[in-house]
Amino acid sequence: MSIDDLYRDLHSHPELSFEETRTAGIAAAELRAAGFDVIEGIGVTGVAGVLRNGEGPTVLLRADMDALPVVEDTGLSYSSIVPGVMHACGHDVHVACLIGAARELAVTREDWSGTVVALFQPAEEVGGGAQKMLDDGLYEKVPVPDVVLGQHVGPVTAGMVGAHAGAAFASADSIDVTVSGRGGHGSRPETTIDPIVIAAAIVGRLQSIVSREIAPQDTAVLSVGRLSAGTKNNIIPEIAEIGLSIRAYSEEVRQRILAAIERIVRAESAASGAPDPTIEYAESFPVTVNDPVATERTMTVFRALFGDAAVIDPGQVSGSEDVGLLATAANAPLVYWILGGAHPESYRVAATAGTVDRDIPSNHSPRFAPDIQPTLDRGVAALVAAAREWLRS
Missing domain, CATH: 3.40.630.10 (Zn peptidases)
Structure with missing residues (x-):
């Protein structure tokens, strides 16, 4: 052939x-x-x-x-x-x-x-x-x-x-973040810890890593490729999930991004009085x-x-x-x-x-x-x- x-x-x-x-x-x-x-x-x-x-x-x-x-x-x-x-x-x-x-x-x-x-x-x-x-x-x-x-x-x-x-x-790393909260009725948010609000804050804050923590002469990419939570409009869910992908051309920059992600995810959860989030590392390429x-x-x-x-x-x-x-x-x-x-x-x-x-x-x-x-x-x-x-x- x-x-x-x-x-x-x-x-x-x-x-x-x-x-x-x-x-x-x-x-x-x-x-x-x-x-x-x-x-x-x-x-x-x-x-x-x-x-x-x-x-x-x-x-x-x-x-x-x-x-x-x-x-x-x-x-x-x-x-x-x-x-x-x-x-x-x-x-x-x-x-x-x-x-x-x-x-x-x-x-x-x-x-x-x-x-x-x-x-x-x-x-x-x-x-x-x-x-x-x-x-x-x-x-x-x-x-x-x-x-x-x-x-x-x-x-x-x-x-x-x-x-x-x-x-x-x-390099490339895929990271799965699970933000935990306390679910409840959408009419009574005071009884809940809303993981969607926490996840939204995390997504916004993550955008500052490359622009504010990585030197201009270095190159890096951080993308949020997945954000999911909830089942119904009037239910505040128990968890929200965020899927991240990062790219870098040096191990130093890669480690700096990973550390910043962990810091931000944990800090935003703590700021809302939420349980500790789960951070899992999936695919990884050097x-x-x-x-x-x-x-x-x-x-x-x-x-x-x-x-x-x-x-x-x-x-x-x-x-x-x-x-x-x-x-x-x-x-x-x-x-x-x-x-x-x-x-x-x-x-x-x-x-x-x-x-x-x-x-x-x-x-x-x-x-x-x-x-x-x-x-x-x-x-x-x-x-x-x-x-x-x-x-x-």
Whole structure:
């Protein structure tokens, strides 16, 4: 099957985090067909293929596999056939490109020496996949890499690639706050402690953290994505729930935000005489840090192969990734780059009009639909070129 057709098949059959059994089976079969030694079921559904080709470094190429609980609205002939699930973040692109790269590296073994590890990771979207594979003894099952390489498709012109050295993707934390009160009849608020009023005060006060507690030269995001309470208009409820998401590019800023959230939530509850609130930490992603030396080495190869105009520095991305855990656990440099997937002419028109944010669907949008070509060919070529740079020729 061609990489284009493989991609269409993957896009039509998305699977949620830790449920990627079909995708994992396809990856394993493709790796075996290419001559890789294959280990399945790492961290629930993860797959790793190892291709040993003489003496030399070990290079790990990583692709994530999971989809999102999104209803697709692309109108594509190969749209998702799974109700309420969609490859809205492009992980189908990542899988198809890594399979293409594995095929190419396998048939050109005379051009390189060393070991290639092709890693298909589950559950990136919930921040647990990479750690789950590590906890399951990943580096006891495959050789420890000398470098970790990977890419993420995004709403940049198809054919473009590029990485930002240093802190490249933000850390992310999801926090669930439950504010407790004392419920009662809406006609007698004096007998209650209203958790809705407390929650409203918390939401308002949280907006001051980034603007008043984080230095202007630092970057951070705090969003309230969920606020829920009550069942009926004339009932003051017992609890209110707040769902928070924060992003930062340094651990110092991240810790400052987390401490401020806890302080504000507890203080507003105390000010109303309410019971102690509950603060629970859910998904968490570390800052993704590209090794500067390794990044420049890899981008130099890309510039030589694709041309200077096709290689960009995308700057710091406010999205988050867990690929860095694979590099940290191996004490190896990470190079993780952006792969453009937007239709070139559509992007040019939107950029000229200043409407890219409106007219070019971003990751996680129900209309996110990377251009199959040249996206896939460029993604395969980038993985192969980066791997060969780090392998012995």
